[in-house]
Amino acid sequence: MVLLIISKSLKMGTCMAVNPLLIVGSISLDTIETISDRRESILGGSATYATVSAGKSADVHLVGVIGTDFPAEWMTIFEEYSQDLSNLDQKDGQTFSWGGRYPEDWDDRETLFTELGVFTNYKPKLTEKNKNTPILFLANIHPELQLSVLQQNSKRECVIIDTMNLWINTERKKLKEVIGYCDVLLLNEFEAEQFTRRKNHDDQGAVLQSLGPQQVIIKCGRKGARLYSGHSVDTIGVFPVKNVVDPTGAGDAFGGGLAAALAHDESIQEAIINGSALASLCIEGFGIESLHRASNNEIDHRKEYLRNTLNS
Ligand code: AMP
Numbered sequence: 001m002v003l004l005i006i007s008k009s010l011k012m013g014t015c016m017a018v019n020p021l022l023i024v025g026s027i028s029l030d031t032i033e034t035i036s037d038r039r040e041s042i043l044g045g046s047a048t049y050a051t052v053s054a055g056k057s058a059d060v061h062l063v064g065v066i067g068t069d070f071p072a073e074w075m076t077i078f079e080e081y082s083q084d085l086s087n088l089d090q091k092d093g094q095t096f097s098w099g100g101r102y103p104e105d106w107d108d109r110e111t112l113f114t115e116l117g118v119f120t121n122y123k124p125k126l127t128e129k130n131k132n133t134p135i136l137f138l139a140n141i142h143p144e145l146q147l148s149v150l151q152q153n154s155k156r157e158c159v160i161i162d163t164m165n166l167w168i169n170t171e172r173k174k175l176k177e178v179i180g181y182c183d184v185l186l187l188n189e190f191e192a193e194q195f196t197r198r199k200n201h202d203d204q205g206a207v208l209q210s211l212g213p214q215q216v217i218i219k220c221g222r223k224g225a226r227l228y229s230g231h232s233v234d235t236i237g238v239f240p241v242k243n244v245v246d247p248t249g250a251g252d253a254f255g256g257g258l259a260a261a262l263a264h265d266e267s268i269q270e271a272i273i274n275g276s277a278l279a280s281l282c283i284e285g286f287g288i289e290s291l292h293r294a295s296n297n298e299i300d301h302r303k304e305y306l307r308n309t310l311n312s
Contacts, residue, residue, distance in 0.1 A: 020084075021263040022130055023050050023256065024063035024149045025139030025162075026119065027070075027088075030287065031099035031112065032248055039246075042287040043074050045096065046139035046162065049249035052288050053256030053278040054137070055081025056299070058263045061130050063087040063149060067095035067118045077288070086127040091118040106247050119145075126152040137259035139252055140164045143174040150181055158262055160184040161213075162255045168195050176211060184268070185213040186255050189220045201226055202233065215268055217258075219251060224309065225272055236272050237309030239280035239302045246286045253282035253291055269310060277302035 030044030061084035099112035138146040205228030258275035284290040
């Protein structure tokens with residue numbers, strides 16, 4: 001049985017039972033170039049997207065690090081979406097920064113630069129409260145850091161993990177170790193192929209499940225997602241977005257939404273629906289702007305649409 005807390009201050013409701021959710025990942029100053037626009041040093045990072053997405057309904061405890069250059073006004077975002085900032089550290093140096101460029105069809109994003117800044121040698125020391133959170137979302141970050149966070153938490157009951165091509169290339173062994181602790185693994189279809197060296201999604205799902213996770217979710221962009229759970233497979237479609245502005249963070253918003261629903265003891269299918277709804281909102285604006293603006297009515301509307309795409 002997971003520990004239940006009652007939170008009165010969450011945005012989605014006045015008083016609800018929810019399990020605390022620990023999120024670790026990058027907090028970044030992103031520079032993003034699309035075919036028609038460019039934004040410099042906007043708020044990004046895997047933990048940021050996941051926190052904004054999850055924090056709309058869940059009791060988020062954020063773990064991450066920022067530098068002395070981090071704009072003070074953006075702290076209000078974390079204050080709004082995270083109930084616990086005791087593990088948000090500020091260190092001397094530059095905040096992590098990343099630049100990406102998208103081609104016209106949005107596929108094959110090019111990484112322009114990655115500056116680790118204060119993430120170099122960052123070793124979070126979880127506070128007593130954060131050592132006891134039952135749900136962990138280890139958003140995309142170095143697997144060594146993911147491992148260090150999960151090993152400090154002795155009360156973990158559900159560990160959700162996301163990663164990226166970089167770590168599959170450079171840290172395969174460490175990543176495999178992290179996946180061994182994982183209950184729900186999230187990969188996009190390119191990462192699943194890269195990691196398993198298999199072309200077929202069913203084969204990829206089987207290989208990944210054999211490493212530990214009971215549930216593997218392969219995100220297939222515009223084609224939706226596939227869930228491998230035990231011996232069953234579920235498919236889910238996407239909410240049709242008319243105008244994609246910036247796909248950055250869609251995967252992290254998906255993971256945050258999924259983790260939030262699991263923190264509410266919802267089914268894995270409902271969790272995917274919540275994740276997909278939030279990911280669809282994320283890509284309608286630059287950075288977190290559209291996700292931040294999204295109303296509960298709009299999220300509910302998209303979830304209703306997505307429920308009808310389950311296995312159809
Ligand atoms: P996504 O579009 O879901 O892949 O996530 C994009 C976010 O990931 C951006 O906001 C980046 O700041 C962040 N990011 C990019 N590269 C890395 C990395 N090597 N480690 C952690 N976060 C990263």
